[in-house]
Amino acid sequence: MSIWxxxxxxxxxLGAAVxxxxxxxxxxxxxxxxxxxAAGVVTEDPSKFAKVxxxxxxxxxQGIYGLLVGxxxxxxxxxxxxxxxxxxxxxxxLILAACMPIGIVGLxxxxxxxxxxxxxxxxVAKKPxxxxxxxxFPAMVETYAILALLISxxxxxxVQI
Amino acid sequence: xxxxxxxxxxxxxLKKDRKAILEKLQSMGVMEMNQIAEDEEGFEKMxxxxxxxxxxxxxxxxxxxxxVLDEYAPEKRSMLASxxxxxxxxxxxxxxxxxxxxxxxxxxxxxxxxxxxxxxNKANILKLENQIESFRPWLALxxxxxxxxxxxxxxLLGTMPGETTMESVYVLVAxxxxxxxxxxxxxxxxxxxxxxxxxxxxxxxxxxxxxALRSGxxxxxxxxxxxxxxxxxxxxxxxxxxxxxxxVRIEEEIKGYAADREDLRIIxxxxxxxxxxxxxxxxxxxxxRTFVIxxxxxxxxxxxxxxxxxxxxxxxxDVEELKEDEEPPVILENNGFSSSVEGVLGSYGLPHKGExxxxxxxxFFYVFFFxxxxxxxxxxxxxxxxxxxxxxxFPRMEAGLRKSxxxxxxxxxxxxxxxxxxxxxxxxxxxxxxxxxxGKTVTVPALWFIPLNDPMxxxxxxxxxxxxxxxxxxxxxxxxxxxxxxxxxxxCDVVLWFAFLIGLLLLLIPSDIFASIAQAKIVFPPFLNMLxxxxxxxxxxxxxxxxxxxxxxxxxxxxxGAYDIYNITGWLSDVLSYSxxxxxxxxxxxxxxxxxxxxxxxxxGIVGVIGFIAVFVIGHVLNLAINLLGAxxxxxxxxxxxxxxxxxxxxxxxxxxxxxxxxxxxIKEETLS
Numbered sequence: 001m002s003i004w005x006x007x008x009x010x011x012x013x014l015g016a017a018v019x020x021x022x023x024x025x026x027x028x029x030x031x032x033x034x035x036x037x038a039a040g041v042v043t044e045d046p047s048k049f050a051k052v053x054x055x056x057x058x059x060x061x062q063g064i065y066g067l068l069v070g071x072x073x074x075x076x077x078x079x080x081x082x083x084x085x086x087x088x089x090x091x092x093x094l095i096l097a098a099c100m101p102i103g104i105v106g107l108x109x110x111x112x113x114x115x116x117x118x119x120x121x122x123x124v125a126k127k128p129x130x131x132x133x134x135x136x137f138p139a140m141v142e143t144y145a146i147l148a149l150l151i152s153x154x155x156x157x158x159v160q161i
Numbered sequence: 162x163x164x165x166x167x168x169x170x171x172x173x174x175l176k177k178d179r180k181a182i183l184e185k186l187q188s189m190g191v192m193e194m195n196q197i198a199e200d201e202e203g204f205e206k207m208x209x210x211x212x213x214x215x216x217x218x219x220x221x222x223x224x225x226x227x228x229v230l231d232e233y234a235p236e237k238r239s240m241l242a243s244x245x246x247x248x249x250x251x252x253x254x255x256x257x258x259x260x261x262x263x264x265x266x267x268x269x270x271x272x273x274x275x276x277x278x279x280x281x282n283k284a285n286i287l288k289l290e291n292q293i294e295s296f297r298p299w300l301a302l303x304x305x306x307x308x309x310x311x312x313x314x315x316x317l318l319g320t321m322p323g324e325t326t327m328e329s330v331y332v333l334v335a336x337x338x339x340x341x342x343x344x345x346x347x348x349x350x351x352x353x354x355x356x357x358x359x360x361x362x363x364x365x366x367x368x369x370x371x372x373a374l375r376s377g378x379x380x381x382x383x384x385x386x387x388x389x390x391x392x393x394x395x396x397x398x399x400x401x402x403x404x405x406x407x408x409v410r411i412e413e414e415i416k417g418y419a420a421d422r423e424d425l426r427i428i429x430x431x432x433x434x435x436x437x438x439x440x441x442x443x444x445x446x447x448x449x450r451t452f453v454i455x456x457x458x459x460x461x462x463x464x465x466x467x468x469x470x471x472x473x474x475x476x477x478x479d480v481e482e483l484k485e486d487e488e489p490p491v492i493l494e495n496n497g498f499s500s501s502v503e504g505v506l507g508s509y510g511l512p513h514k515g516e517x518x519x520x521x522x523x524x525f526f527y528v529f530f531f532x533x534x535x536x537x538x539x540x541x542x543x544x545x546x547x548x549x550x551x552x553x554x555f556p557r558m559e560a561g562l563r564k565s566x567x568x569x570x571x572x573x574x575x576x577x578x579x580x581x582x583x584x585x586x587x588x589x590x591x592x593x594x595x596x597x598x599x600g601k602t603v604t605v606p607a608l609w610f611i612p613l614n615d616p617m618x619x620x621x622x623x624x625x626x627x628x629x630x631x632x633x634x635x636x637x638x639x640x641x642x643x644x645x646x647x648x649x650x651x652x653c654d655v656v657l658w659f660a661f662l663i664g665l666l667l668l669l670i671p672s673d674i675f676a677s678i679a680q681a682k683i684v685f686p687p688f689l690n691m692l693x694x695x696x697x698x699x700x701x702x703x704x705x706x707x708x709x710x711x712x713x714x715x716x717x718x719x720x721x722g723a724y725d726i727y728n729i730t731g732w733l734s735d736v737l738s739y740s741x742x743x744x745x746x747x748x749x750x751x752x753x754x755x756x757x758x759x760x761x762x763x764x765x766g767i768v769g770v771i772g773f774i775a776v777f778v779i780g781h782v783l784n785l786a787i788n789l790l791g792a793x794x795x796x797x798x799x800x801x802x803x804x805x806x807x808x809x810x811x812x813x814x815x816x817x818x819x820x821x822x823x824x825x826x827x828i829k830e831e832t833l834s
């Protein structure tokens with residue numbers, strides 16, 4: 001089985017990979033940025049650990065959304081069950097395109113959500129009682145990752161195999 | 162479901178009763194202080210700064226003593242101890258402790274000074290260790306370091322740079338002062354930084370030799386001792402040992418105070434309360450024989466204050482309604498279910514004066530949306546049961562925490578319901594377990610439908626729930642405007658928008674776009690289509706003409722109206738925002754399925770079961786945690802941004818009564834029988 005005769009499956013797998021690795025990288029960057037701020041707060045006041053940990057976790061969802069789309073894609077093309085469907089390159093490319101939104105938006109929004117989280121951790125450090133409001137700022141950024149996730153899920157689902 | 166009606170209470174009483182009255186009010190804790198008559202002639206404020214600081218210092222000492230105790234005699238506390246809340250102490254015990262306050266505070270002082278002694282001893286040990294360190298290179302020397310030599314011979318003791326050897330010293334001296342004959346060099350010790358040596362020479366040649374050595378980098382040691390270094394070291398070590406045993410003794414003494422922990426806590430709280438009382442006392446306007454206390458209280462708490470204070474003391478109690486320009490503190494009152502989300506409202510901001518309390522309406526939507534985002538029956542059951550057990554087990558939990566726990570319990574129940582509707586029980590664990598381990602796939606049917614199989618359908622429902630939520634918000638705005646008698650505003654800002662939006666919705670539903678999303682063509686009877694057009698166009702024209710009604714300039718007025726119609730994009734994005742209900746619900750289910758699938762990869766048999774259980778537990782705990790956080794954050798967002806954005810401002814001041822502001826214990830009030 002040469003790779004050229006199975007190009008459709010390659011494209012589909014590439015789509016799953018794009019969704020997982022771009023969105024995952026975005027989350028890793030975001031959680032990393034927020035984690036540095038969180039660690040700084042905990043050195044000063046260890047009792048705020050739980051609160052800043054939650055803040056640090058907020059940019060982590062993009063990676064999960066990427067995983068989600070990757071998983072749906074794999075199960076769609078039948079790679080998980082063992083018998084992969086025979087895909088023509090055109091369908092494969094369609095799936096690749098469907099995976100793009102969450103990959104790209106996940107990467108970018110993950111980074112910026114991380115920066116917003118870091119700033120919100122600053123709020124928690126100075127005014128712990130404003131936790132509810134502080135949590136909202138990173139959640140605003142995440143909205144766009146959710147919209148991208150939605151389109152990716154709907155598009156992957158809509159591709160006919 | 163309301164903001165409680167507040168009233169101002171003013172009490173004018175005799176000065177001799179002031180402490181008793183303040184104590185009474187403090188123990189009732191229903192009044193927020195807000196003094197009036199401050200600038201009246203004949204009234205003066207008392208300076209209580211000194212007394213207050215004294216009490217605060219005592220509280221501080223007890224706090225420090227507790228920290229010391231925690232360090233050397235830690236208390237056994239379970240992980241859930243923070244949920245326990247304050248301990249209840251009855252009046253009698255409290256009285257006993259406060260009667261002994263002198264003794265307890267001296268114990269606290271003793272603890273603090275013991276801690277200081279330990280710190281000093283530790284510092285001394287460090288100093289001694291440093292000294293030993295500085296003598297270490299000289300240990301091989303068997304004469305005292307201060308030894309000068311004999312009558313004829315002098316001894317020079319010092320260090321030279323690392324690479325120095327015996328020969329190089331002889332060479333150096335021979336070169337610099339060839340006339341010197343008698344010289345003896347001994348290297349005591351050498352390491353890579355320095356060589357430690359003694360040089361013997363005739364006393365009359367000492368200066369010459371030393372100068373010669375100095376040119377090679379010779380230096381006398383900075384610390385010298387009159388004793389032989391090894392003896393000195395033994396002495397210092399004995400001292401360290403002594404200090405260490407002293408530290409152990411002090412630690413034992415500190416541990417002996419462990420039983421006084423509770424007394425220290427109570428006394429700390431006692432002084433905190435007194436400091437608090439004196440702070441209020443300092444703000445009271447007082448004349449020669451009388452004083453005036455004034456503040457806000459909930460109208461329904463007023464009779465209790467009148468009874469408690471009025472019957473026991475000679476005083477005049479004046480109750481009045483609030484003035485127009487007064488901004489009273491806010492207390493919310495809601496039923497048991499809705500009050501659980503008061504914390505969420507509080508984190509956005511309490512309603513300002515005259516504003517509607519949205520807690521009750523919000524509570525239903527909150528629980529509804531939360532459940533929809535998590536939507537797994539097993540997760541919901543875990544949350545609900547865990548919260549229920551914690552609530553039952555720790556009845557004295559702090560009030561705010563208790564409300565949050567209750568909120569999560571209700572959200573758990575809602576999650577369970579949604580899980581049953583969507584057929585999610587740990588994702589698809591029933592399918593996987595039955596398929597892998599029993600060879601026959603069993604599926605628990607969804608009561609409604611499975612979102613992953615029909616996401617478009619759930620998307621339409623999510624947006625529809627969003628429209629309902631937003632319309633309720635707009636409706637509340639209308640209600641508030643009607644209540645304030647602003648009928649024109651009500652018509653222009655609310656009715657016209659409703660007409661416009663409902664018209665647009667009715668136009669959208671029979672259209673092809675909607676049909677492709679909902680996968681079903683809906684055909685309205687012609688009169689409904691007509692009505693839709695009338696509503697949409699009428700609403701739009703109305704908004705165009707009326708939104709800028711505050712502006713006199715007709716061109717500007719139309720421009721403002723057009724701008725207001727442009728807000729329809731805001732409505733569109735608000736509604737689309739509810740698609741997160743679908744996305745987050747799918748996320749929970751799909752990740753749970755991934756976990757189950759991974760667990761099933763170990764195959765059948767013992768290894769398979771063990772592997773499955775391990776993956777199952779770890780995977781689902783992680784999934785539950787991350788999705789719980791997601792559901793919480795995004796439910797809050799839908800309430801704060803989309804819902805409150807339509808009508809709510811907030812900015813009210815929370816009610817902060819003058820009460821026994823304790824840290825560790827609550828004092829049980831005697832029942833008024």
